[in-house]
Amino acid sequence: xSRRPNLFYAQSGGMTAVINATAAGVMHAAREERARIxxxxxxxxxxxxxxxxxxxxxxxxxxxxxxxxxxxxGGAFGSSRYALGTPDSHPxxxxxxxxxxxxxxxxxxxxxxxxxxxxxxxxxxxxxxRAGYELGVVHLPKTVDNDMAGTDFSPGFGSVAKYxxxxxxxxxxxxxxxxATSTQVFVMEVMGRHAGWIAAASALAQADGQPxxxxxxxxxxxxxxxxxxxxxxxxxxxxxxxxxxxxxGLAVHNPAVTAPPTASEHGKDRLNVHTGRAAPFLADLVxxxxxxxxxxxVSDYLQRSARHVASALDVDMAWQVGVQGVALxxxxxxxxxxxLVRTTRQRSLHWNIxxxxxxxxxxxxxxxxxxxxxxxxxxxxxxxxxxxxxxxxGEDYPDYRHGLPVAARPRLLRVPQKLPRWSAExx
Amino acid sequence: xSRRPNLFYAQSGGMTAVINATAAGVMHAAREERARIxxxxxxxxxxxxxxxxxxxxxxxxxxxxxxxxxxxxGGAFGSSRYALGTPDSHPxxxxxxxxxxxxxxxxxxxxxxxxxxxxxxxxxxxxxxRAGYELGVVHLPKTVDNDMAGTDFSPGFGSVAKYxxxxxxxxxxxxxxxxATSTQVFVMEVMGRHAGWIAAASALAQADGQPxxxxxxxxxxxxxxxxxxxxxxxxxxxxxxxxxxxxxGLAVHNPAVTAPPTASEHGKDRLNVHTGRAAPFLADLVxxxxxxxxxxxVSDYLQRSARHVASALDVDMAWQVGVQGVALxxxxxxxxxxxLVRTTRQRSLHWNIxxxxxxxxxxxxxxxxxxxxxxxxxxxxxxxxxxxxxxxxGEDYPDYRHGLPVAARPRLLRVPQKLPRWSAExx
Numbered sequence: 001x002s003r004r005p006n007l008f009y010a011q012s013g014g015m016t017a018v019i020n021a022t023a024a025g026v027m028h029a030a031r032e033e034r035a036r037i038x039x040x041x042x043x044x045x046x047x048x049x050x051x052x053x054x055x056x057x058x059x060x061x062x063x064x065x066x067x068x069x070x071x072x073x074g075g076a077f078g079s080s081r082y083a084l085g086t087p088d089s090h091p092x093x094x095x096x097x098x099x100x101x102x103x104x105x106x107x108x109x110x111x112x113x114x115x116x117x118x119x120x121x122x123x124x125x126x127x128x129x130r131a132g133y134e135l136g137v138v139h140l141p142k143t144v145d146n147d148m149a150g151t152d153f154s155p156g157f158g159s160v161a162k163y164x165x166x167x168x169x170x171x172x173x174x175x176x177x178x179x180a181t182s183t184q185v186f187v188m189e190v191m192g193r194h195a196g197w198i199a200a201a202s203a204l205a206q207a208d209g210q211p212x213x214x215x216x217x218x219x220x221x222x223x224x225x226x227x228x229x230x231x232x233x234x235x236x237x238x239x240x241x242x243x244x245x246x247x248x249g250l251a252v253h254n255p256a257v258t259a260p261p262t263a264s265e266h267g268k269d270r271l272n273v274h275t276g277r278a279a280p281f282l283a284d285l286v287x288x289x290x291x292x293x294x295x296x297x298v299s300d301y302l303q304r305s306a307r308h309v310a311s312a313l314d315v316d317m318a319w320q321v322g323v324q325g326v327a328l329x330x331x332x333x334x335x336x337x338x339x340l341v342r343t344t345r346q347r348s349l350h351w352n353i354x355x356x357x358x359x360x361x362x363x364x365x366x367x368x369x370x371x372x373x374x375x376x377x378x379x380x381x382x383x384x385x386x387x388x389x390x391x392x393x394g395e396d397y398p399d400y401r402h403g404l405p406v407a408a409r410p411r412l413l414r415v416p417q418k419l420p421r422w423s424a425e426x427x
Numbered sequence: 428x429s430r431r432p433n434l435f436y437a438q439s440g441g442m443t444a445v446i447n448a449t450a451a452g453v454m455h456a457a458r459e460e461r462a463r464i465x466x467x468x469x470x471x472x473x474x475x476x477x478x479x480x481x482x483x484x485x486x487x488x489x490x491x492x493x494x495x496x497x498x499x500x501g502g503a504f505g506s507s508r509y510a511l512g513t514p515d516s517h518p519x520x521x522x523x524x525x526x527x528x529x530x531x532x533x534x535x536x537x538x539x540x541x542x543x544x545x546x547x548x549x550x551x552x553x554x555x556x557r558a559g560y561e562l563g564v565v566h567l568p569k570t571v572d573n574d575m576a577g578t579d580f581s582p583g584f585g586s587v588a589k590y591x592x593x594x595x596x597x598x599x600x601x602x603x604x605x606x607a608t609s610t611q612v613f614v615m616e617v618m619g620r621h622a623g624w625i626a627a628a629s630a631l632a633q634a635d636g637q638p639x640x641x642x643x644x645x646x647x648x649x650x651x652x653x654x655x656x657x658x659x660x661x662x663x664x665x666x667x668x669x670x671x672x673x674x675x676g677l678a679v680h681n682p683a684v685t686a687p688p689t690a691s692e693h694g695k696d697r698l699n700v701h702t703g704r705a706a707p708f709l710a711d712l713v714x715x716x717x718x719x720x721x722x723x724x725v726s727d728y729l730q731r732s733a734r735h736v737a738s739a740l741d742v743d744m745a746w747q748v749g750v751q752g753v754a755l756x757x758x759x760x761x762x763x764x765x766x767l768v769r770t771t772r773q774r775s776l777h778w779n780i781x782x783x784x785x786x787x788x789x790x791x792x793x794x795x796x797x798x799x800x801x802x803x804x805x806x807x808x809x810x811x812x813x814x815x816x817x818x819x820x821g822e823d824y825p826d827y828r829h830g831l832p833v834a835a836r837p838r839l840l841r842v843p844q845k846l847p848r849w850s851a852e853x854x
Contacts, residue, residue, distance in 0.1 A: 014609075015601040045607040074600030081608045162830060169831060170732040173501025174442040180472040181508045182441075186728060207831050276710075276723055280703060296703055297727035301613060305597040309735050311830070392830035403589060403738070403819035404596060404634050 004036060005107035007329065009058070010043035010050065011075040012113030012120065016144050016156025017163075017307040018318035020076050020408065022112050024069040025322020026140075027058050031066075036330060041104060041415060046080030047111075047120065051093065052422050053100050055415040068408035070319060071398035073307035076410050084120055087127040092424045094127035101128075101135060103418045108136045108329040114143035114154070118337060119362035125335045139337040139358055140325045142318075144304045146197035149364035150356035151339040153391055155321055156304070158314025161201030162392035163306040164190055164245075167299065169205040172212030172243045175295075179241035185232060185286050187296040189279035190303060192247035194219050195367040198303070201388050202245040203380045211235075212243035214378075217278075219249030220368050221377040228282075229289055231378060236292060244286075250278035275300060308405055312394025313349065324353040337361045349390035431463060432534035434756065436485070437470035437477065438502040439540030439547065443571050443583025444590075444734040445745035447503050447835065449539055451496040452749020453567075454485050458493075463757060468531060468842060473507030474538075474547065478520065479849050480527050482842040495835035497746060498825035500734035503837055511547055514554040519851045521554035528555075528562060530845045535563045535756045541570035541581070545764060546789035552762045566764040566785055567752045569745075571731045573624035576791035577783035578766040582748055583731070585741025585818035588628030590733040591617055591672075592819060594726065596632040599639030599670045602722075606668035612659060612713050614723040616706035617730060619674035621646050622794040625730070628815050629672040630807045638662075639670035641805075644705075646676030647795050648804040655709075656716055658805060663719060671713075677705035702727060735832055739821025740776065751780040764788045776817035 009026050011019055023042070030040045040058040043049025049056075056077055069076055087094045101109070109128075111121045121139040128135035141148050146157035168188060175186045190198045196218030203216055214235040217223065235242040279296040287294045317340060325338045336355035343350040372384035380388075398405040436453050438446055450469070457467045467485040470476025476483075483504055496503055514521045528536070536555075538548045548566040555562035568575050573584035595615060602613045617625045623645030630643055641662040644650065662669040706723040714721045744767055752765045763782035770777040799811035807815075825832040 011604070015604055017597075048607060072600065073597045074602075075604035078604050078607060079609075081605070165831060166735050167729050167733070169834070170444075170500045170734055171728040173499065173834060174728045174732040175501075177438070177442055177502035177505050178508070180475060180505060182506075183728075188729075204831065207829060208834065208836070210834070276707060276725075279725075280707070283703075295727050296725065297729050298703075298706075298723065298725045299729065300722050300724035301598040301601045301610075302594050302615075302724050302726065302729075305601040306594070307597055308593050389829065394830070395824070395827055397822070397824070400822055402634060402816065403821070404592060404631065407596070407600060407635065407637070409635070 004038035006038040006105050007040050007108040007110060008043065008050065008101065008106045009040060009110045010046045010112065011077060011079040012046050012111060012117035013079060013081060014144065014304065015073065015075050015079060016142055016304055017073045017159040017310050018155055018315050019112060019142050020069040020072045020074070021315050021318035022140055022142065022155060022322040023076060024066045025319040026110060026326055027061060027066050029323040029326035033326065033330060038105065041106065042077040045078035046082070047084060048080045048082050050097050050100050053417045053419050055104065057413045057415050060413040061410050065408055065410050068406060069410065070315065071307060071405070072408040073305040076408055084123065087123055087130065094123065096422055096424065097124060098128060098131045098133050099419060102133060104415065107134060108138070110138050110140055110325050110329060112140040112142050114145070115148045115361065115364055118358055122335065122358045122362045125358070136329045136332065136334050138325050138329045138333060139361065140321050141337055141339065144191060144198065145195055147195040147365045147367065148361065149366055150337050150361035152342045152351070153340055155314060155318035157197060158311035158317065158391035159306065160198055160303050161204070161388060162311040163303050163309050164198055164202045165204035165392060166309055168202045168213050168243060168245060169210065171297070172205065172210065175241045175243060182293060183295045184236050184292045185242045185244065185294045187244045187246060187279045187282045187294065189246050189248055189276065189296070189298045192219060193249040194365060196220050196247045197368060199245050199247040200368060200372065200380045200384055204385065204388055204392060211239050213245045214239065214242050215244045216379050217244065217246040217250050218368060218373060219247045220373060223250055225285070229286070232286055233290055244282060246278045246282060248275050248278050307398055310396050311392045312396035313391060315396040320353060328355055335359070431465035433465040433532050434467050434535040434537060435470065435477065435528065435533045436467060436537045437473045437539065438504060438506040439473050439538060439544035440506060440508060441571065441731065442500065442502050442506060443569055443731055444500045444586040444737050445582055445742050446539060446569050447496040447499045447501070448742050448745035449567055449569065449582060449749040450503060451493045452746040453537060453753055454488060454493050456750040456753035460753065460757060465532065468533065469504040472505035473509070474511060475507045475509050476505070477524050477527050478852065480844045480846050482531065484840045484842050487840040488837050492835055492837050495833060496837065497742065498734060498832070499835040500732040503835060511550065514550055514557065521550065523849055523851065524551060525555060525558045525560050526846060529560060531842065534561060535565070537565050537567055537752050537756060539567040539569050541572065542575045542788065542791055545785055549762065549785045549789045552785070563756045563759065563761050565752050565756045565760060566788065567748050568764055568766065571625065572619060572622050574622040574792045574794065575788065576793050577764050577788035579769045579778070580767055580818060582741060582745035584624060585738035585744065586733065587625055587730050588631070588815060589738040589819035590730050590736050591625055591629045592631040593736055595629045595640050595670060595672060596637065598724070599632065599637065602668045602670060609720060610722045611663050611719045612669045612671065612721045614671045614673060614706045614709045614721065616673050616675055616703065616723070616725045619646060620676040621792060623647050623674045624795060626672050626674040627795060627799065627807050627811055631812065631815055631819060638666050640672045641666065641669050642671045643806050644671065644673040644677050645795060645800060646674045647800060650677055652712070656713070659713055660717055671709060673705045673709060675702050675705050734825055737823050738819045739823035740818060742823040747780060755782050
């Protein structure tokens with residue numbers, strides 16, 4: 001084993017189409033910095049891999065695998081929603097992390113996750129500090145929800161935005177051609193429990209004078225059933241059909257949606273109670289109240305893993321976050337996130353990666369600002385459009401073999417364990 | 428107006444990602460045959476346009492529009508589910524059609540639809556014959572369901588098959604990376620009320636040793652709840668996660684799914700009662716019975732309009748069906764469908780377009796043959812894979828502008844009306 005210090009990388013929380021591009025960027029940059037960085041280790045199943053001392057040696061992967069990872073959705077090393085607690089509430093978890101890091105001479109911690117995971121990054125930094133263990137902590141942003149503080153956009157969002165706008169454009173062409181004798185209202189549910197960024201991106205489909213989606217429902221706006229139904233009726237009278245895009249979070253502020261159509265009381269605890277409920281609720285409401293013919297779609301995981309229609313800009317950002325994250329770590333930056341800061345607001349977006357203090361990022365959630373929501377609550381403003389449009393620019397197609405995208409097949413070489421089995425696991 | 432006879436083209440039934448490619452093929456071929464074909468007229472909203480004498484003059488469209496149509500999903504001239512009845516039951520409808528055709532010197536009827544619409548083509552031919560009106564009738568196959576007789580595959584199916592296989596592959600990578608601490612079972616509902624072709628195509632995602640989708644449910648197989656749950660449990664124990672793809676038609680032979688979660692009794696009449704019910708039903712069942720964490724997706728119209736991930740072979744077939752349909756019409760073929768006949772079963776598929784007697788096509792529905800369904804009922808056989816795999820080969824990306832696919836914007840020039848308003852309309 002190399003005596004140069006090693007770097008730990010882990011993926012956290014929900015997946016995106018481009019989180020592996022960030023991993024690929026980390027692997028690529030670390031390879032370029034061989035003189036200073038020993039091995040790159042990934043946690044199997046995210047932070048759980050660190051706790052269980054289940055590490056993959058990414059330095060053993062080929063350059064071809066790095067290239068393939070750049071175009072593979074999902075998380076190649078596994079992710080985790082395991083809750084670590086805080087150094088105060090669960091000191092045993094953090095002690096174990098430091099033990100594992102020490103045993104494997106890990107001196108950099110690159111954690112790839114959203115706002116909640118940024119809190120974990122901060123806790124890990126704090127725990128290392130208390131233990132007197134030297135560890136550089138750099139958080140790498142990631143979330144389809146685009147709701148992180150300290151970054152003007154989150155890697156993962158541009159691709160789900162493009163998927164959503166493209167899908168709505170396509171489905172609207174379908175509904176428009178059928179509405180004379182068939183479906184008049186099409187409802188599509190997208191992710192976003194508290195923040196309506198993905199729903200907002202669907203409005204980009206309105207390019208070239210296309211009217212759809214005529215109604216967008218945001219979690220940030222209280223749902224007004226009467227106003228909504230009146231609008232649907234008006235739109236169908238005007239356009240012949242109506243496409244409604246709703247964030248899953250419609251349910252959050254709307255008790256009427258809470259009766260779960262998909263889960264028993266038991267299942268409710270285990271299911272994500274918000275997902276897949278808004279669209280059927282609205283389709284039923286419209287059908288029952290207005291007597292219009294409805295269809296609905298729930299895109300769920302399809303949207304966040306749709307690498308086949310990724311935004312080229314988003315892929316590039318995700319990759320650069322990985323590359324620059326390594327550079328920040330080597331530069332001695334600590335307790336920071338590799339934030340994406342836009343320098344212009346034009347279509348040909350310019351942006352830089354700027355370290356942001358983690359304390360200003362962790363646990364915060366950025367919802368759609370008021371100035372981005374149209375006054376009637378059913379659409380986006382020109383300012384929102386100007387913000388969103390650059391993020392879906394460019395196509396970055398994966399390679400295909402026999403009709404399907406080529407997914408990376410990393411070797412996932414296990415690092416020999418040195419410590420006793422972790423005994424404190426509570427899953 | 429030209430004194431050469433004119434050609435009528437109309438789209439019927441549900442849309443596909445490539446039906447406009449067939450329209451483009453018709454327009455292109457008719458242009459090449461200017462010496463023999465006068466104008467190409469399209470029915471606005473399908474056959475309704477013929478009844479209402481609402482015709483578009485497609486000869487007024489530019490070559491650029493023809494190119495753009497080839498890559499635009501939906502139906503550019505509108506489609507219809509209007510039921511004409513038969514010449515015996517509704518002679519007034521057919522008399523009106525012949526009146527309109529006579530008034531506009533229409534001597535060829537090219538109807539682009541599925542098996543039900545092929546019945547309409549046959550009725551139109553019969554009505555023209557009875558009226559002593561010379562009319563060449565050529566049916567152009569189209570359906571995402573791949574359930575037509577007289578053709579080895581239906582234009583539209585290859586693209587929905589590719590969309591489904593790609594989407595399942597992507598979502599499976601997502602679930603696989605999260606299952607240690609999050610979603611363990613992902614259910615995706617695809618189209619197919621009586622025929623499981625689309626569900627079968629999802630199994631193509633199993634390439635390269637990927638296990639998902641581990642369970643595929645076909646309308647052709649009676650749903651056995653106990654067997655299904657046992658299989659889910661086994662798969663999760665083995666792989667850590669389970670991807671289930673179900674045809675919407677699960678409900679058809681399964682009374683347990685009939686309680687509509689999305690529609691009141693009133694709405695039930697108007698909603699497609701089968702769509703969007705199978706996936707939530709299964710997710711709830713698994714969650715409630717096995718206590719596993721579930722997510723589900725309903726792709727609905729997204730799947731059949733996903734031109735952004737179309738199969739190049741499918742686009743080519745759709746185009747050729749249009750081109751050859753015109754050739755068949757000019758060759759005096761009558762009461763036929765332009766059937767696609769495969770000449771080899773290898774990956775590099777060879778196929779021809781062969782006229783098929785409409786009488787052998789109309790109203791028939793081809794479900795998955797037994798030899799294509801695995802003995803346990805949860806997957807496909809190698810023979811099915813050999814049949815399906817060639818159909819998803821090749822990518823045919825639309826042009827993009829500002830991050831979105833460029834949709835055709837045809838001029839849709841209206842043909843001046845010559846007849847009194849149609850009085851028999853019942854919508």
